[in-house]
Amino acid sequence: MLKGLLFDLDGVLTDSAKFHLAAWGKVAESIGITLPPEANDGLRGRSRMDSLDFILRGAGQEDRFTEAEKEALATKKNAMYVEAIKSMTPADILPGIPQLLADAKTKQLKMIIASASKNAPTILRQLKIAADFDGVVDPATLHRGKPDPEIYVRAQELAGLQADEVVSFEDASAGVAAIKAAGQFAVGIGDKTVLAQADYIVPTTAALQLSQIEAAFNAQH
Numbered sequence: 001m002l003k004g005l006l007f008d009l010d011g012v013l014t015d016s017a018k019f020h021l022a023a024w025g026k027v028a029e030s031i032g033i034t035l036p037p038e039a040n041d042g043l044r045g046r047s048r049m050d051s052l053d054f055i056l057r058g059a060g061q062e063d064r065f066t067e068a069e070k071e072a073l074a075t076k077k078n079a080m081y082v083e084a085i086k087s088m089t090p091a092d093i094l095p096g097i098p099q100l101l102a103d104a105k106t107k108q109l110k111m112i113i114a115s116a117s118k119n120a121p122t123i124l125r126q127l128k129i130a131a132d133f134d135g136v137v138d139p140a141t142l143h144r145g146k147p148d149p150e151i152y153v154r155a156q157e158l159a160g161l162q163a164d165e166v167v168s169f170e171d172a173s174a175g176v177a178a179i180k181a182a183g184q185f186a187v188g189i190g191d192k193t194v195l196a197q198a199d200y201i202v203p204t205t206a207a208l209q210l211s212q213i214e215a216a217f218n219a220q221h
């Protein structure tokens with residue numbers, strides 16, 4: 001029986017993924033690297049330092065910088081990102097999400113945030129939806145990033161639920177892989193070829209409907 005929903009944040013509840021991508025694009029440009037098209041999915045769900053490593057590896061420059069230099073680049077990226085999200089308001093909640101959260105509340109489902117972002121609590125406050133969630137996984141306490149299942153296992157534990165009692169939402173292939181590795185039902189939001197591993201896929205959040213998702217979940221359990 002469905003008892004909880006576990007949510008990625010960036011690219012699922014709001015379009016902050018575009019701010020991550022833009023900030024990394026500027027940092028990459030400052031060191032003479034142009035982000036490839038695959039960075040759009042590749043940077044989603046990846047922790048800050050993993051994102052920088054992904055960019056450097058893609059350019060064949062993984063040994064170019066010292067750890068201290070990489071820290072400085074990541075700090076620069078975060079400063080730009082923090083500036084960008086300051087302007088976010090409840091109007092930036094993606095279509096379909098307010099109804100989904102309301103329906104989940106009516107059904108008394110537990111709701112947990114499973115985002116790798118240390119800025120997630122700030123965004124939840126800006127969007128004025130922090131109180132809708134029963135918990136937020138603290139990414140600083142994690143040992144491994146998505147696609148490792150750790151963050152989704154932790155979110156499920158925070159909800160006090162089992163893997164077969166939750167539905168998890170993601171916009172990144174690394175995130176869908178993490179959900180599946182945790183043995184949970186995955187809803188993918190985005191390109192169906194990129195998110196092929198998900199159990200249920202919608203092109204945008206506007207198409208999310210709890211009754212339909214629950215029917216697909218029940219058919220599999």
Ligand code: G6P
Pocket residue numbers: 010017020043044045046047048051078115116117118119120
């Ligand atoms: C989310 C985003 C990633 C981002 C990561 C870390 O998973 O999808 O693009 O790199 O969070 O975010 P942070 O705000 O901690 O740098």
Ligand code: MG
Pocket residue numbers: 008009010011012017044045170171172175
């Ligand atoms: Mg995401």
